[in-house]
Amino acid sequence: MQVELLVERNKDGALRAIGEKVLEGKRLSPEEALSLFYKGDLSYVASLAEHVNRKKSGMFAYFVVNRQINPTNVCIYSCSFCSFGVSRSDPRAYELSLQEVLQKVEETYTQGGTEVHIVGGIPPHWRYEDYLNLVREIKRAFPQIVVKAWTAVEIHHMSKISGKSYAQVLEELKEAGVDALPGGGAEIFSDRVRKIIAPYKASAEEYLQVHRTAHQLGIPTNATMLYGHVETYEERVQHMEKLRELQDQTRGFQVFIPLAYWPEGNRLGGKRTSSVDDLKTIAVARLFLDNFDHVKAYWVTLGEKVAQLALNMGADDLDGTVQEERIVHAAGTQSAVGHTKERLIKLIRDAGKVPVERDTFYRPLAIYP
Ligand code: V47
Ligand code: SF4
Secondary structure: OOHHHHHHHOOOHHHHHHHHHHHOOOOOOHHHHHHHHHHOOHHHHHHHHHHHHHHHHOOEEEEEOEEEEOOEOEOOOOOOOOOOOEOOOOOOOOEOOHHHHHHHHHHHHHOOOOEEEEOOOOOOOOOHHHHHHHHHHHHHHOOOOEEEEOOHHHHHHHHHHHOOOHHHHHHHHHHHOOOEEOOOOOOOOOHHHHHHHOOOOOOHHHHHHHHHHHHHOOOOEEEEEEEOOOOOHHHHHHHHHHHHHHHHHHOOEEEEEEEEOOOOOOOOOOOOOOHHHHHHHHHHHHHHOOOOOEEEOOHHHHOHHHHHHHOOOOOOEEEEOOOOOOOOOOOOOOOOOOOOHHHHHHHHHHOOOEEEEEOOOOOEEEEOO
């Protein structure tokens, strides 16, 4: 049924009014986003979200040929939801040498990759220069590769250990070769939730301030939200509201990435999210974050099939080939550790969309009609 008819025939007055606002291109309030979470059935919310998605991206769905590199899992924090970070003395602790990192970048580059996404733990023994050097050496060896490196949590830590401001750290990282920041570390901005799941690392305000500063320096960033653990719908909406406010000021966010929580191998435990919750969260995000150009269905956390559905319910991006994911695999995801470009093209085609290989900045590199 056409989305206009779905709206017109909705028997719930509040949901009908929300639908009308969406069709008129008006911004939804936090209360309206909450109503969608609480009362909107998936088919209704998803139809509205896909309407907006097609207005923004047409039939295109994006992917990037990239590689994730996690240089170390050693971390001084012990976020209760995290199954990846370990102490330095843990038998599972590892640290890649610079040569090993460069070898991974070389593999990616020679296989046509355009991006490396670098994120790790917060090791107690790394100096500020170690973060800079890693990026500098990658850029020196592979000047063409885009380096999407270090989350706001890592930038905040660098600022602490170096005594430099966020602006100074980000400027020096940019000079060393950082082209964009990934969105990790946001989790849920609510203080109540952070006390339970991530009490020690950068706070919500610090995360937002790092991203604000990056945007002011012309460094584009991504934004995430880890959902499905102890947060409420209200806290999800408040999280997205903070991102929407910052995006209104800076326009520096490229994409929003809802990350479904995986509960294995950590202290927090709990249950996996349902696919209905995954899809509804993507759809509400697409509707609420009207100033974000893209919403990512990260196939590693969603699984391939749900990610394909998400491409018809508000998302226009799958992330990329990834090649070697460790963070969510430590927490139990059954997804492949990486995919070939051909596999991503097929996933997108089978979802009824037109695959577009993009670079980190969403510039199209090739269209596969
Ligand atoms: O910040 C940690 C999440 C994030 C678990 O910017 C977990 O393009 C699920 O941010 N279950 C890192 N998720 C990954 C990330 C990311 C991934 C893909 C693309 C981009 C981008 C960013 O992984 C962490 C945390 O929120 N995470 N533990 C877990 N148990
Ligand atoms: Fe460390 Fe990041 Fe894991 Fe927290 S989520 S324990 S900061 S690796």
